[in-house]
Amino acid sequence: MTIRSRPDRCPGVLRPWIADDGALVRLRLVGGVLPTDALRSLLVIAAAHADGTVQLTTRGNLQLRGIEHAGGCVAPSLVDALEAAGLVPSRSHELVRNVMVSPMTGRLGGRADLRRTARELDRLLCADPAFSALAGRFLFVLDDGRGDVAARPLDLGLVAVDAHTAQIRAGSGHWGPLVTLDHAAEALLDHARAFLARRGEGGTASWHVDELPGGGAELLEHPPARDPRTHVSALPPPYGIMTQDDGRGAHHLAVPDGLLTPELAATVLERAGAEVIVTPWRSIVVPDLEIP
Template sequence: MKNRSHSDRCPGVLRPWIADDGAIVRLRLIGGVLPTSALRDLVVISDTYADGTVLLTKRTNLQLRGIQHSDSCVPSDLVDALSRAGLLPSPSHELVRNVMVSPLTGRVGGQADLRETALELDRQLCADPDLASLAGRFLFVLDDGRGDIESRSLDLGLMAVDAKTVQLRIGSHLWGPLVPLEDAPEALLSYARRFLALRGDGETALWHVDELPQGGEELLNEHHARDLRTQVSALPPPYGIIAQDDGRSAEHVAVPDGLLTSELAATILDRAGTEVIVTPWRSVVIPDLESE
């Protein structure tokens, strides 16, 4: 059990981090999915209010930095611009919308398509006022059965074992029950509520499931063995063109140092359709490209 001496300070838009060169804001993306309309707006927003670049994080989120601030708040015009772009869908829960998903889920391989599962998890998360008190680094990790993000440290998560069944994960080391895919969002959030009841209060409250005295065992009613079907792993996909299962293709684009410049963003936008995907490897996938 880790002793905390201060409350969570993970940044958001409404709670920026103040650095030497200005404020930093973080934008949460569910499963790394970023509509191209939002990316187009974000390039302009960064050029207007920040340092002109967009940083990709290892949690598939985005950061802007170098922002002018007053009394530790960023300009209201910036908040309004991000809201209009759809990048602040839930001000009350903006800090806790941390949902990482296998980037190619539903398009290339994997046991199950987790795209709707991630969206439903986010919807239920934002609908519960109590869950807004989770720490800003509390992370849900949804692996579609290929094992590409199975090794990530996490608080709660799942791994698909077939198209309709997943095994839940409790902290970075424990495995929960097998549940139907459609029941997974509600099941994960029930464990999140149990965590809130056990983590303590105030500035010393725990941030992560792994920090509980028994490493998360106290959230489980019984021991669950790890299903053999979850014992798989996969490397990140290679850069370049990747064949999708539906006959179309995706392009995995390197983003040097995870720093998306306006020039690289323009190149991506020229190729992309309705959305791109920010990966845990600080790169971008352009999906659903028609074969030439």
């Protein structure tokens, strides 16, 4: 069992990481969804305040680095610009909005559309002051039943077993109840509350569910057997054009070394509609394209 001696230091906008080349800030995207207007604004911000590039992380989030700082803080003008772009929707909860979702959910394959579940999870997470105490590395993983993110290390999550139902997960080894997707967000946050009640206090408090004495079993009153439909696994989709279930296209683009340069971003924005999807494989999907 891991014994902590300090709180986590996972970076955010209001708590940057100070590196040799300047401050690094992390921006959390729920399910990797990034509105194109926000991407356009972010490129301007990166040119003005950072090294000009946008980094993609393996959790489907974004980072800026090479930022000037003073006293461990970045300039208020940078924070204001990121907020204006919609990239810091909650100052109190910006560190804990770690929600990974199957990137193509609701558009191509999978058993269920988890987009609404992810949005509701984020809304409820930010609405409760208690959840601001979660560690910045605490991670929710929502797999739509295809298995593309099911193997990711997680704290809490679910795997869809049909179009309306999912099984809850607690830590790396425990499975919870079957719940309807209409109630899945509430169920996940009920387990998050149970984690906070058991994780300890101060610098020795656990960061992750796996660090609890029972590895998460104690969050489940009557843990059921794992549903056989959760035994799923899938590779990331190939790069190139895919045909969505609605007949439109989605372009999966490689982002070498996870560095979204202004030139590559221009290519993305040239085709993008309302939003793009940042994947946990450090790539980008441009969805909802009209195919000639």
